[in-house]
Amino acid sequence: MYEGQFEVLDKLWDWAKEVQLKPEELRNDLLFSKGNYMQGAWNRAAAEGHVEILEKLWDWAKELQLKPEELRNDLLLSKNLWDETAWHVAAAESHIEILEKLREWAKELQLKPEELKSEVLLSKGKLHEMAWQVATRGGHIETLEKLREWAKELHLKPEDL
Numbered sequence: 001m002y003e004g005q006f007e008v009l010d011k012l013w014d015w016a017k018e019v020q021l022k023p024e025e026l027r028n029d030l031l032f033s034k035g036n037y038m039q040g041a042w043n044r045a046a047a048e049g050h051v052e053i054l055e056k057l058w059d060w061a062k063e064l065q066l067k068p069e070e071l072r073n074d075l076l077l078s079k080n081l082w083d084e085t086a087w088h089v090a091a092a093e094s095h096i097e098i099l100e101k102l103r104e105w106a107k108e109l110q111l112k113p114e115e116l117k118s119e120v121l122l123s124k125g126k127l128h129e130m131a132w133q134v135a136t137r138g139g140h141i142e143t144l145e146k147l148r149e150w151a152k153e154l155h156l157k158p159e160d161l
Helices: 005-018 025-031 041-048 051-065 070-075 086-092 096-108 114-121 133-138 141-153
Strands: none
Touching: 041 051, 041 086, 051 070, 051 096, 070 096, 086 096, 086 133, 096 141, 114 133, 114 141, 133 141
16 A cells, blocks of 8 residues: 555545535545546555455445445445456456455345356456456466356356356
């Protein structure tokens, strides 16, 4: 993590609460705000391997008492400009710890096996690549092994991949 990023994030959240931003403003203008390439802090943290930032964002979302479907759609499965989820960008950079954390949260939200199949393991971005294809292109064997393990748990067949 870049020096001071985590502290800056904390300070921004504190100031936003100090000026008494409404929950929807905290949600839309800080937590789910998207910058360049429609990539929010969530996907950016996943791409850069910042598990601590993901945990902080998850905690803030819970503090705002977001509904499970908001956690699912606006964080866990949110997409960037290229229709890539945090799963894609973490797989591209072989951030195993991030993938495991995302999986933990998917279980917490009780995502159904069919959702995990279609929205995570078989989801394609605009380049028509799934997370395992992105990991393959990057030569990330450990990531491929982790994704294969999860595919087996979900009873995915090789022809599905």
